Amino acid sequence: MGEGTSKSASRPSELRADEAARLASTFRIAIMRLARRISAERSDDMPRLSGLSALSTLSRSGPLCTTDFAELERVQPPSITRRVNALEERGLVVRAQHPSDRRRRMIAITDAGRSLLDEEHERDAWLTRRMQRLPADERRRIAEAVPILRRLGESD
Amino acid sequence: MGEGTSKSASRPSELRADEAARLASTFRIAIMRLARRISAERSDDMPRLSGLSALSTLSRSGPLCTTDFAELERVQPPSITRRVNALEERGLVVRAQHPSDRRRRMIAITDAGRSLLDEEHERDAWLTRRMQRLPADERRRIAEAVPILRRLGESD
DNA sequence: TATTGTTATACTCTATAACTATA
DNA sequence: TATAGTTATAGAGTATAACAATA
Numbered sequence: 001m002g003e004g005t006s007k008s009a010s011r012p013s014e015l016r017a018d019e020a021a022r023l024a025s026t027f028r029i030a031i032m033r034l035a036r037r038i039s040a041e042r043s044d045d046m047p048r049l050s051g052l053s054a055l056s057t058l059s060r061s062g063p064l065c066t067t068d069f070a071e072l073e074r075v076q077p078p079s080i081t082r083r084v085n086a087l088e089e090r091g092l093v094v095r096a097q098h099p100s101d102r103r104r105r106m107i108a109i110t111d112a113g114r115s116l117l118d119e120e121h122e123r124d125a126w127l128t129r130r131m132q133r134l135p136a137d138e139r140r141r142i143a144e145a146v147p148i149l150r151r152l153g154e155s156d
Numbered sequence: 157m158g159e160g161t162s163k164s165a166s167r168p169s170e171l172r173a174d175e176a177a178r179l180a181s182t183f184r185i186a187i188m189r190l191a192r193r194i195s196a197e198r199s200d201d202m203p204r205l206s207g208l209s210a211l212s213t214l215s216r217s218g219p220l221c222t223t224d225f226a227e228l229e230r231v232q233p234p235s236i237t238r239r240v241n242a243l244e245e246r247g248l249v250v251r252a253q254h255p256s257d258r259r260r261r262m263i264a265i266t267d268a269g270r271s272l273l274d275e276e277h278e279r280d281a282w283l284t285r286r287m288q289r290l291p292a293d294e295r296r297r298i299a300e301a302v303p304i305l306r307r308l309g310e311s312d
Numbered sequence: 313t314a315t316t317g318t319t320a321t322a323c324t325c326t327a328t329a330a331c332t333a334t335a
Numbered sequence: 336t337a338t339a340g341t342t343a344t345a346g347a348g349t350a351t352a353a354c355a356a357t358a
Contacts, residue, residue, distance in 0.1 A: 017284070023299060024283040025276075028194055029209055030302050034309035035191035037230055038184055039347095040326085050348065053185055066317055074193055079349060081318060103316040103357045120181075127180040128173070130308055138304050143179060145301040146186050148294050152286055153190035195324095196349085206325065222340055232327060237341060239325095259334045259339040 041126040047087065052120060054083045055092060055113055063108040065098065074153065092116060197282040203243065208276060210239045211248060211269055219264040221254065248272060
């Protein structure tokens with residue numbers, strides 16, 4: 001707490017440690033609780049959230065090997081294996097051999113995976129409704145925050 | 157990517173369904189991934205995130221019975237029992253009988269719980285550092301988004 | 313010897329259902 | 336009978352460690 005207090009903030013892009021900690025704390029709790037809330041809302045006939053996240057990543061990035069996929073999804077490789085197994089069973093992704101390196105398996109989204117992803121966007125009922133109900137200025141704030149949230153999720 | 161702007165929005169606080177769905181989808185994925193990222197960052201000698209969330213709620217709201225606590229934390233009562241058991245073992249909360257209704261047990265934070273919460277705010281190193289590194293305008297956007305995130309997490 | 317992917321195992325967190333005690 | 340809290344059980348998700356195949 002021994003940081004210079006009061007009016008000492010010289011640079012505009014630096015924040016006092018205690019203010020940063022307070023913001024981090026309220027932010028963290030809000031994020032975690034909202035994540036729980038979203039998780040609880042899933043319907044039964046769709047892949048789980050973790051699967052949808054994987055599918056969405058795969059759709060944007062194109063075919064990936066397990067290791068790269070794990071890095072993009074910010075989980076460990078065994079978790080990717082698990083998710084891909086589940087998605088593969090449903091025909092939403094396929095695994096293929098890497099052309100030159102036979103240790104690797106390339107994972108790619110299928111047409112079925114793509115169309116499910118489209119459907120899913122429409123079916124994300126709970127959160128979509130919340131977005132529609134939000135006053136315009138709040139919705140704008142959320143939209144502005146999304147890229148920041150995304151970068152925070154990606155940062156080391 | 158399609159900003160989908162143009163001039164089609166008729167009422168300012170209503171959003172077309174497909175735009176809402178798109179926002180919901182990117183927002184959801186960003187939230188879930190960031191939540192995973194935050195989860196992974198926890199240190200070992202502190203209570204888990206779910207425990208910290210409970211402790212923080214208890215600190216703000218004062219003593220709660222299990223049912224009310226579960227409602228505030230947006231989980232089912234058995235989950236509260238679990239969390240409180242863990243926190244009680246560490247002396248961070250205490251349970252006491254309700255004065256009139258002997259079925260109820262009031263759960264309250266202890267001094268140890270409070271000081272741990274203070275410590276924790278300072279120790280939330282990873283996210284705090286990210287907040288400090290954020291440019292001022294992005295930090296402002298996050299701060300503005302927090303109350304909205306919180307309300308979204310609370311809404312039915 | 314190093315790397316890729318998988319399996320084995322364990323842990324956290326959650327929920328539903330069944331049970332006990334009290335109202 | 337209804338409600339509060341707990342216990343029992345199961346399920347989703349994650350991680351680390353150990354392993355086989357390949358480089």
